[in-house]
Structures are given as C-alpha cells and as structure tokens.
Amino acid sequence: MWTQQLKIDGMTCSSCAAGIEKQLNALDGVNIKVSHPEGVGHLKVKSKISLDSLIEQIEAKGYQVTALDQDKVVTDSKSPTATNNGQQLHVAIIGTGSGAFACAIKAVENGAKVTMIERNPIIGGTCVNIGCVPSKIMIRAAHIAHLQKNHAFNGIKKQTPVIHRKQLLAQQQARVEELRAAKYENVLETNPSIRLVKGDARFKDSNTVIVDQAHGETIEIHADRFLIASGASSSTPPIPGLAETPYWTSTEALEADTLPDHLIVIGSSIVALELAQAYLRLGSRVTLLARHSILFNEDPAIGAELHRILEEEGMSILTHTEAEAVSYKKGLFSSGKFHIKTTKGHTLKSDQLLIATGRPPNTKDLALDQAGVKIDKGGAIHIDDHMRTNVEHIYAAGDCSNQPQFVYVAAAAGTRAAINMTGGDAAINLSVMPAVMFTEPQMATVGLTEAQAHQHNIETESRMLPLEHVPRSLANFETKGFVKLVMETHSQRLLGAQILAPEAGEMIQTAVLAIHNQMTIDDLAGLLFPYLTMVEGIKLCAQTFSKNMNELSCCAG
Numbered sequence: 001m002w003t004q005q006l007k008i009d010g011m012t013c014s015s016c017a018a019g020i021e022k023q024l025n026a027l028d029g030v031n032i033k034v035s036h037p038e039g040v041g042h043l044k045v046k047s048k049i050s051l052d053s054l055i056e057q058i059e060a061k062g063y064q065v066t067a068l069d070q071d072k073v074v075t076d077s078k079s080p081t082a083t084n085n086g087q088q089l090h091v092a093i094i095g096t097g098s099g100a101f102a103c104a105i106k107a108v109e110n111g112a113k114v115t116m117i118e119r120n121p122i123i124g125g126t127c128v129n130i131g132c133v134p135s136k137i138m139i140r141a142a143h144i145a146h147l148q149k150n151h152a153f154n155g156i157k158k159q160t161p162v163i164h165r166k167q168l169l170a171q172q173q174a175r176v177e178e179l180r181a182a183k184y185e186n187v188l189e190t191n192p193s194i195r196l197v198k199g200d201a202r203f204k205d206s207n208t209v210i211v212d213q214a215h216g217e218t219i220e221i222h223a224d225r226f227l228i229a230s231g232a233s234s235s236t237p238p239i240p241g242l243a244e245t246p247y248w249t250s251t252e253a254l255e256a257d258t259l260p261d262h263l264i265v266i267g268s269s270i271v272a273l274e275l276a277q278a279y280l281r282l283g284s285r286v287t288l289l290a291r292h293s294i295l296f297n298e299d300p301a302i303g304a305e306l307h308r309i310l311e312e313e314g315m316s317i318l319t320h321t322e323a324e325a326v327s328y329k330k331g332l333f334s335s336g337k338f339h340i341k342t343t344k345g346h347t348l349k350s351d352q353l354l355i356a357t358g359r360p361p362n363t364k365d366l367a368l369d370q371a372g373v374k375i376d377k378g379g380a381i382h383i384d385d386h387m388r389t390n391v392e393h394i395y396a397a398g399d400c401s402n403q404p405q406f407v408y409v410a411a412a413a414g415t416r417a418a419i420n421m422t423g424g425d426a427a428i429n430l431s432v433m434p435a436v437m438f439t440e441p442q443m444a445t446v447g448l449t450e451a452q453a454h455q456h457n458i459e460t461e462s463r464m465l466p467l468e469h470v471p472r473s474l475a476n477f478e479t480k481g482f483v484k485l486v487m488e489t490h491s492q493r494l495l496g497a498q499i500l501a502p503e504a505g506e507m508i509q510t511a512v513l514a515i516h517n518q519m520t521i522d523d524l525a526g527l528l529f530p531y532l533t534m535v536e537g538i539k540l541c542a543q544t545f546s547k548n549m550n551e552l553s554c555c556a557g
Contacts, residue, residue, distance in 0.1 A: 001046045002044075003045070004043040005040060005041070005067075006042075006067055007067075007068055008039055008040065008063050008065055010064055011036045011063060017036040020041065020058055024058070029045060029049065030046075030047065030049060031043070032054075082112040084224045088113050089113070089224050089225065089422060090222070090223045091104075091115070091227065092226050093115070093116045094201045094228050094230050095118065095231055095400075096120075096123035096124060096125060097229060099227075099414035100227065100414060102414030103395075103414035103417050103418040104418075105191075105415075111422065112193075112422055113193050113195075115196075115197060115221055116194060117196075117221070118196065118198055119198070124185075126232070128176060129176060130255075131407070134172050134255075135254055137172040138275075138278050139277075141282070142281035145161040145281050146281040153477065165257055165258055197211055197219065199213035203370040204370060206372055206393070208221065224393065225421040228363075228396040228401075230361070231398060232360055232362055232399035233359060234249035234251065234355065234356070235358045237355065239324070240325045240326070241325050242323075245353065247326070247352075248352060249355055259279065259282055259283055261284065261351050262284065263354060264286075264289065264338065264340060264350040264354070265287070267289075268288070268291065268296060269294075269356070270437045272357075273310075274439055277315070277440065280315050281313075285316075286314075286315045287348060289321045290321065291320070294307050298445065298449070299498045301482070301500075302443055305482065322342065323341065326341075335351060337351065359399060359405060362399075363380070364379055373390065373391050373396075383395070386420050386425075387401075387420065387428070396417075397410055416428050432447060432512050434508045434509065436508065441478075441481040441501050442501065442505050443500050443504060444497075446508055448495045449498060453488070453495055460487060462487065463545055464482050465544055465549065467481045467483070470501075471531065471532055472532045475532060481500040481502070483540075484541070485521065485541050487520075487521045491520070492520040492522065493519065494524060497538070501537065503535075525543045525545070525546070527539060540552070
C-alpha cells in the first residue's frame with residue numbers, strides 16, 4: 001500500500017471535494033479523502049494503479065493537482081506515518097468536545113496514537129450535550145408554538161398551544177443522546193488508536209499530565225504533543241447574594257422540565273437572547289436585564305431592530321440596567337421567589353433567574369504554569385493561527401483559547417492542530433468567520449462592520465435593504481429585519497454583511513464565499529439567484545449600491 005498527499009487547486013465548495021471522492025473511491029483499491037477548506041487530498045492505494053493516472057482523472061474535472069512528495073510514504077501495513085525518534089507519535093488531548101475529537105481523528109489518520117482525557121461523566125463537550133444541539137431543538141419547538149398563535153395567514157385558525165414541557169424535554173434529550181452516541185462514543189469504540197482516560201487533568205511539567213481519578217487514584221500521561229481543548233463554562237458574576245440562590249445557567253435552563261411563570265434573564269448577547277425568546281414563546285413572561293443595549297458588540301442597527309421586535313412579542317427589556325443584589329425567598333406552599341435589586345432603583349420579582357453573562361475558559365485547574373503555558377487575564381490560552389501556544393509542542397483549540405467561541409471554529413482548529421502536530425503546516429483564517437444567533441428573526445454576520453472598517457482606516461460605503469423589499473419575505477408575510485452590506489470604496493469589494501432575517505443563518509454563507517473570493521458588489525449584484533428565496537435579499541441589497549430599489553421590477557436581473 002502507498003499513500004500520497006495531494007494539493008488540489010480550483011475547488012470552490014465541499015461538493016467539489018465530494019465529487020473527487022466519489023469518482024476515485026469507485027476504483028478498486030483506491031481511497032481518497034478530500035478537504036475543500038484545506039485544498040488537499042489524502043490518498044491511500046492498495047492496487048497497482050499509478051499516481052499519474054489518478055492525478056489525470058482529477059485534473060480532467062478541471063482542477064490543478066500537485067503531488068506533495070515529502071508526504072509520500074510506502075508501507076506494507078497500517079504502520080504509523082507520524083513518528084518521534086522512530087517511535088509512533090503520542091498525542092494527549094485534554095477534553096472530548098468538538099475540537100478535541102477533530103484533533104484526535106486527524107492525528108490518528110496521520111499515524112499518531114491518541115489519549116483523550118475527560119473529567120465529566122459523559123463525553124462530547126458543550127455543543128452536543130448542553131449547547132448547540134439541545135438549544136436549537138428547544139428554539140425550534142418554541143418557534144412552532146409561536147406560529148400556532150401568531151402566524152400571519154388568514155383562514156388558518158390561531159390557537160394558544162398546549163405545552164407539555166416534560167415531553168419536549170424527553171424528546172430533546174433523546175436526540176442529544178443519539179447524536180452523542182453517533183458522533184462521539186462510536187468514534188471511540190471503533191478506533192483502537194484512541195484511548196479515553198477519565199479524570200481531572202493537570203500538568204506536572206511540559207511533557208507530563210497528571211490525571212486525578214476517582215477514589216484518590218492518579219495516573220501520569222507522557223506525550224510528544226498536547227492539545228488543550230478543555231472548553232468553557234458559564235460565568236457567575238459577582239452579584240451580592242447570587243451564589244446563595246438556585247439560579248439557572250444555560251445548562252439548567254435547557255434541562256428544566258417546568259416553565260416558570262416569570263423568568264428574569266441577566267445578559268444581552270447570543271445565549272441570553274436565544275433562551276429568553278424561547279421561554280417567552282413557550283409561555284413564560286420574560287424580563288431581560290442588559291448592562292448596555294442588547295448585542296452591544298454588533299452593528300447598532302441589529303440590536304435596535306431586534307429590541308423592537310422582541311418587545312412587540314411581549315418581552316420586557318431593561319437596557320443600561322444591572323443587578324445590584326439578588327435574594328431568594330422560599331415559599332411555604334409554593335415555589336420561592338427571586339428578588340433582584342437593580343441599579344435603576346427597582347426591585348424585580350420572578351419565579352426563576354437565568355444568568356447568561358458569558359463563558360470563561362476552563363483553564364484555572366490545569367496547572368498551566370507548570371508547563372509554562374501563558375494565558376491572558378481572563379484565563380484564555382493565547383495561540384497563534386497554527387493553534388500553537390508559547391510552548392512549542394503544546395497546542396490549544398476551542399473555547400479555552402483566545403479564539404471566538406463557536407463550535408465550528410473549535411473543530412477547524414482541532415483539525416489544523418493535528419496536522420501541525422504531525423508534521424504539516426495548516427493555519428486557520430478567521431477573517432471570513434460567520435456568526436449566527438438563532439433568535440427569530442435570526443442574526444448572521446461575517447466580515448467587517450462599518451465601524452470596524454473605519455478603525456482600520458478603510459473607506460466604506462454601505463446599504464441596508466429592509467425585508468419588505470425582498471419578495472420571499474413578502475410572500476411569507478415576514479418582513480421584520482434587513483440585509484446590510486459593507487463595501488470598500490476603492491476596490492468595491494464586499495467587506496462585510498450583517499443580516500437580521502428569518503433564515504439569516506442559511507443566507508450568510510453566500511456572503512462568506514463572496515468575501516473569501518474577493519468579489520465586488522457588482523459581481524454579487526450580477527449573479528443569478530433563485531427567485532423567491534431569502535438569499536436573494538443579498539443580491540437585491542448589492543443592486544442598491546447603483547440602483548434605486550423602487551425602480552426595480554419584482555424579479556430584478
């Protein structure tokens with residue numbers, strides 16, 4: 001058997017990679033895995049077919065292929081390709097979330113053996129267990145409940161939904177367990193090169209991790225490379241009295257089997273807003289306390305418009321308001337009450353309190369100083385674009401690092417860390433990183449806002465298109481929101497997009513690809529977009545840089 005890494009230029013999307021895989025994997029004894037983001041293909045051949053023949057087949061599809069000879073090895077079995085002084089490379093990973101598993105899988109593919117260390121009873125990290133997956137299920141259920149009594153269509157009877165929270169929770173958690181088994185537990189069970197150790201990890205020195213296990217037992221793990229992917233946890237702000245109350249973090253909010261009559265949410269960013277609206281739509285009265293305005297770090301137009309929309313739905317939003325003190329009084333014959341004293345001089349009462357004020361990194365118990373790994377004042381591990389810490393053989397990825405706290409960033413970072421650990425050279429580019437918030441309407445952004453561009457002394461022009469000018473929004477009777485595009489004046493290239501709209505999370509990737517490929521506004525305005533889709537709003541907004549929206553026909557070319 002021989003293996004070969006190929007550099008493949010000309011791929012424009014993941015479908016290109018899938019097409020190459022489909023064609024070559026149909027050949028006897030040929031297996032290729034192609035990564036569009038990295039522009040590489042990993043080839044394994046067990047037949048007599050030649051490398052030149054395989055390259056010709058790929059190039060016949062319109063791509064340019066270069067064989068990376070330094071990565072080519074010849075083996076007669078599944079011998080490791082990643083070595084250290086002739087021995088199989090050993091990678092130790094702290095954590096079992098998305099970044100950790102992405103690293104483990106890629107490291108094993110490149111010939112290393114992997115030890116994963118997890119302190120929690122279950123594996124999989126935040127996203128599948130207490131983050132992305134359960135929250136999106138809950139948000140979708142709340143959306144369905146909202147439509148039953150608030151849809152815009154005459155002739156369909158509106159009715160107040162009957163909510164059985166325990167049944168919703170059971171369905172939600174069943175899907176969580178299903179995905180955890182399929183995407184995490186089964187990977188461990190079917191991959192003998194990955195070993196799982198349970199316990200709390202801490203560094204003894206830069207080459208050794210001590211794992212404190214149950215019943216006072218400890219083990220030492222020596223490794224050639226380390227990845228710290230320990231994630232983050234909900235913060236507890238220093239509000240007097242808070243620690244003595246049964247407040248919720250996002251974890252308890254997602255796992256609660258009852259709906260509070262009145263929920264107070266402290267926080268004003270993605271997690272706070274998503275859960276606040278979900279509980280509102282499921283029937284709770286919701287009051288939100290924001291230290292500034294909501295979504296303070298985004299384009300001001302997004303926060304202002306979403307504020308208006310949420311208040312129209314019935315949410316009470318108190319901006320520039322903080323909690324000065326919190327207390328909890330138990331009821332004799334009913335549940336207790338929270339009492340929140342605010343900086344505005346009011347005392348608010350509620351059945352439940354949700355704290356959603358950020359997620360600091362899980363690094364304080366890792367004894368990083370013993371390994372010489374540097375962290376910032378917030379506890380985040382500083383890494384470069386290759387996921388390297390200041391210690392040569394120690395890497396970090398995901399929420400414990402100084403990278404944005406998104407699961408797809410963590411996974412991409414984990415994969416690239418493994419490539420670099422095993423002799424490759426892979427960087428992560430966050431300049432075109434999309435961000436999505438799953439409120440209704442959704443918020444999605446990529447690239448620079450006007451303010452950010454001006455901070456870099458970039459002259460810009462921008463246009464904002466209200467959804468009332470998007471045909472699909474009109475057909476859906478959902479016209480709350482907008483599409484905003486930011487253009488560099490000199491080059492007329494698209495620099496950024498800020499979208500507040502139903503399906504904004506699906507729309508934003510078009511802007512991602514446009515920015516990545518350095519498209520101009522005219523390029524975007526001239527592309528063919530399918531009619532009566534939400535993403536057509538991006539094309540229409542691009543057209544407004546040179547045309548009056550009121551002068552365009554319904555399906556503008």
